[in-house]
Amino acid sequence: MLLQFDFKSSVPLYMQLRNQIVNGIAAGELKFGEKLPSVRGLAEESGINAMTVSKAYQLLRQEGYIVTDRRRGAQVCWEKGATEAAEDTVQNLRLCISELRLSGMSREEVLKICSSLYEEGKA
Amino acid sequence: MLLQFDFKSSVPLYMQLRNQIVNGIAAGELKFGEKLPSVRGLAEESGINAMTVSKAYQLLRQEGYIVTDRRRGAQVCWEKGATEAAEDTVQNLRLCISELRLSGMSREEVLKICSSLYEEGKA
Amino acid sequence: MLLQFDFKSSVPLYMQLRNQIVNGIAAGELKFGEKLPSVRGLAEESGINAMTVSKAYQLLRQEGYIVTDRRRGAQVCWEKGATEAAEDTVQNLRLCISELRLSGMSREEVLKICSSLYEEGKA
Amino acid sequence: MLLQFDFKSSVPLYMQLRNQIVNGIAAGELKFGEKLPSVRGLAEESGINAMTVSKAYQLLRQEGYIVTDRRRGAQVCWEKGATEAAEDTVQNLRLCISELRLSGMSREEVLKICSSLYEEGKA
DNA sequence: GTGGTCTAGACCACC
DNA sequence: GTGGTCTAGACCACG
Numbered sequence: 376m377l378l379q380f381d382f383k384s385s386v387p388l389y390m391q392l393r394n395q396i397v398n399g400i401a402a403g404e405l406k407f408g409e410k411l412p413s414v415r416g417l418a419e420e421s422g423i424n425a426m427t428v429s430k431a432y433q434l435l436r437q438e439g440y441i442v443t444d445r446r447r448g449a450q451v452c453w454e455k456g457a458t459e460a461a462e463d464t465v466q467n468l469r470l471c472i473s474e475l476r477l478s479g480m481s482r483e484e485v486l487k488i489c490s491s492l493y494e495e496g497k498a
Numbered sequence: 499m500l501l502q503f504d505f506k507s508s509v510p511l512y513m514q515l516r517n518q519i520v521n522g523i524a525a526g527e528l529k530f531g532e533k534l535p536s537v538r539g540l541a542e543e544s545g546i547n548a549m550t551v552s553k554a555y556q557l558l559r560q561e562g563y564i565v566t567d568r569r570r571g572a573q574v575c576w577e578k579g580a581t582e583a584a585e586d587t588v589q590n591l592r593l594c595i596s597e598l599r600l601s602g603m604s605r606e607e608v609l610k611i612c613s614s615l616y617e618e619g620k621a
Numbered sequence: 622m623l624l625q626f627d628f629k630s631s632v633p634l635y636m637q638l639r640n641q642i643v644n645g646i647a648a649g650e651l652k653f654g655e656k657l658p659s660v661r662g663l664a665e666e667s668g669i670n671a672m673t674v675s676k677a678y679q680l681l682r683q684e685g686y687i688v689t690d691r692r693r694g695a696q697v698c699w700e701k702g703a704t705e706a707a708e709d710t711v712q713n714l715r716l717c718i719s720e721l722r723l724s725g726m727s728r729e730e731v732l733k734i735c736s737s738l739y740e741e742g743k744a
Numbered sequence: 745m746l747l748q749f750d751f752k753s754s755v756p757l758y759m760q761l762r763n764q765i766v767n768g769i770a771a772g773e774l775k776f777g778e779k780l781p782s783v784r785g786l787a788e789e790s791g792i793n794a795m796t797v798s799k800a801y802q803l804l805r806q807e808g809y810i811v812t813d814r815r816r817g818a819q820v821c822w823e824k825g826a827t828e829a830a831e832d833t834v835q836n837l838r839l840c841i842s843e844l845r846l847s848g849m850s851r852e853e854v855l856k857i858c859s860s861l862y863e864e865g866k867a
Numbered sequence: 868g869t870g871g872t873c874t875a876g877a878c879c880a881c882c
Numbered sequence: 883g884t885g886g887t888c889t890a891g892a893c894c895a896c897g
Contacts, residue, residue, distance in 0.1 A: 382813045385871090387896060394593050401596030424897055440600070453600050461601060465611070468594040470517050472615045473524030474587045477563070477576050482616045488588065489612045492595045493605045508895085510872060537885060547874050552885070560806075567628045568881065571884065631886090633881060640839050647842030670882055686846070699846050707847060711857070714840040716763050718861045719770030720833045723809070723822050728862045734834065735858045738841045739851045754880085756887060783870060793889050798870070814896060817869065 376404045378421055388423050392431040397440060400451055402495050411441065411449040499527045501544055511546050515554040520563060523574055525618050534564065534572040622650045624667055634669050638677040643686060646697055648741050657687065657695040745773045747790055757792050761800040766809060769820055771864050780810060780818040 376399050380391055399405040411417075414432060418425040432449055435441045442452040475485050499522050503514055522528040534540075537555060541548040555572055558564045565575040598608050622645050626637055645651040657663075660678060664671040678695055681687045688698040721731050745768050749760055768774040780786075783801060787794040801818055804810045811821040844854050 382815065383811045388814065389896085397600065398592060398596045401599045427897065430896095461598075464594050464597045464601075465615075467590065468598075468612070469521060469615050469618070471587050471591040471594060472612060473521045475584075475591075476524045476616060477520065478584060478587075482613065485616055486609055486612060489591070489595060489609060490605065492588075492592050493599060493608055495592070512872080536883080538883085548885095549875095549887095550873065553872090555885090565629045566885075568634065568884080569628065635881080643846065644838060644842045647845045673882065676881090707844075710840050710843045710847075711861075713836065714844070714857070715767060715861050715864075717833050717837040717840060718858060719767045721830075721837075722770045722862060723766065724830060724833075728859065731862055732855055732858060734837070735841060735855060736851065738834075738838050739845060739854055741838070758887080782868080784868085794870095795890095796888065799887090801870090812870075814869080 378417075380421060380423060389427045389430040389434065392417075392421075392423075392428065393434050396431070396435060400440060400453060405451045407451055407453075409451045410447065411451065413448055501540075503544060503546065512550050512554040512557065515544075515546075515551065516557050519554070519558060523563060523576060528574045530574055530576075532574045533570065534574065536571055624663075626667060626669060635673045635676040635680065638667075638669075638674065639680050642677070642681060646686060646699060651697045653697055653699075655697045656693065657697065659694055747786075749790060749792065758796050758800040758803065761790075761792075761797065762803050765800070765804060769809060769822060774820045776820055776822075778820045779816065780820065782817055 376395075378392070378395055380388060382388075384391065386394075396405065396411070405411075411432070412420075414428045415425050418428045421428075432441065432443065436443055436449075440451070440453045441449050443449045472485060475488075480488075499518075501515070501518055503511055505511070507514065509517075519528065519534075528534075534555075535543070537551045538548050541551045544551070555564065555566065559566055559572075563574070563576045564572050566572045595608060598611070603611075622641075624638070624641055626634060628634075630637065632640075642651065642657070651657075657678070658666075660674045661671050664674045667674075678687065678689065682689055682695075686697070686699045687695050689695045718731060721734075726734075745764075747761070747764055749757055751757070753760065755763075765774065765780075774780075780801075781789070783797045784794050787797045790797070801810065801812065805812055805818075809820070809822045810818050812818045841854060844857070849857075
């Protein structure tokens with residue numbers, strides 16, 4: 376899985392990392408039980424600070440997307456249906472759809488995009 | 499249109515205001531050409547600072563959702579199809595859908611939510 | 622001479638009016654000695670406030686571009702070489718040229734634009 | 745690079761700062777990739793408020809003249825040919841040239857000034 | 868240490 | 883009365 380960071384973005388680096396991992400899990404690039412890179416390893420190869428990686432991992436653990444074991448490091452382990460944050464997600468989703476709608480997209484176009492995003496990486 | 503703010507949220511107040519107005523426009527609560535409250539007026543009734551409101555209005559104007567006429571104040575005036583932000587919006591949408599998928603939702607459930615969000619306030 | 626106003630602009634209306642008249646004089650659309658519309662007349666046909674027009678005329682008079690006579694109203698009457706503001710103008714010009722340069726224009730392209738702007742309306 | 749502010753000018757301080765930086769980049773005093781002073785640092789040494797400096801930086805970033813990297817602060821980074829503003833700039837240029845023309849300058853004199861402004865600091 | 872955010876209060880330009 | 887600008891001082895998120 377290829378990680379990319381936009382250092383000019385207003386989105387904090389740790390959040391960019393968290394988002395990429397969540398997307399990676401949803402897309403099937405990161406399988407259940409798969410071992411994630413070590414904090415230091417990921418930090419070095421990405422050119423970001425180890426504290427930043429650690430913060431992202433901590434957040435992912437709190438959200439239930441990964442578990443961390445002292446011996447094995449971090450592993451993908453989301454409990455289906457257990458992740459919350461549903462409220463924030465729906466709020467965020469509402470905003471995205473409002474923006475797309477105001478940019479002139481029809482309901483069908485929006486649903487088509489949503490559908491393709493859901494299917495992304497399924498194969 | 500009722501405005502609500504979460505002062506404990508990590509989302510800046512000016513962005514919360516901006517988001518509510520964008521949602522309001524998309525939902526049809528704010529009609530094209532409708533006059534928005536004055537900066538000071540909105541600030542007073544919402545209990546937030548005038549500069550914060552001003553910042554939200556500036557952002558909305560820059561994004562093309564409103565215009566400010568020196569004579570009439572701020573008005574809703576999005577040019578359909580003219581607002582950009584498509585790239586960021588899709589990125590954000592991808593993340594929302596990833597999160598919903600990992601929470602256990604099927605493709606149909608996600609599309610149903612998206613559809614209802616699109617239709618919100620249409621009547 | 623056709624007057625146009627951008628009510629959404631950050632440039633004040635009185636300054637927009639002043640600028641259009643200065644451009645009009647330079648372009649030869651407004652001849653030396655030509656009578657300008659009355660304050661109230663111009664205000665009515667343009668849809669702006671009479672005070673705003675008055676302010677523009679006052680500024681033009683101060684700058685030496687027009688004279689106002691109680692009986693004849695306002696007349697175009699710049700004294701060649703007498704208008705000052707040269708310092709501000711050059712400062713402003715420097716900024717324009719910096720911006721054009723940074724937008725990728727060559728010296729020749731910039732000079733070509735300047736030349737054509739100078740010649741504008743000469744015929 | 746020496747910064748100077750006219751506290752009595754009608755041009756806002758943040759715009760004066762923005763203009764000086766644009767001129768500095770065009771004149772080659774600020775090289776591509778060069779690090780700009782921190783918001784607070786510049787504010788202190790210039791005697792203006794940090795928020796005012798911040799506003800100027802935000803504007804410059806939005807216009808594409810600088811980028812702010814969370815790790816390194818603000819850096820000069822205009823993408824040649826990417827900055828827009830062409831429309832406003834030409835409008836402004838037209839006005840400058842009208843004023844110079846009415847002050848009695850010939851086409852050659854105006855072009856000579858424009859040319860020297862373009863070459864400024866080239867060596 | 869950096870920039871981003873927010874507040875309270877003030878002044879001014881514009882219309 | 884409107885929005886725009888500026889200040890001083892504070893807190894926080896980020897890296």
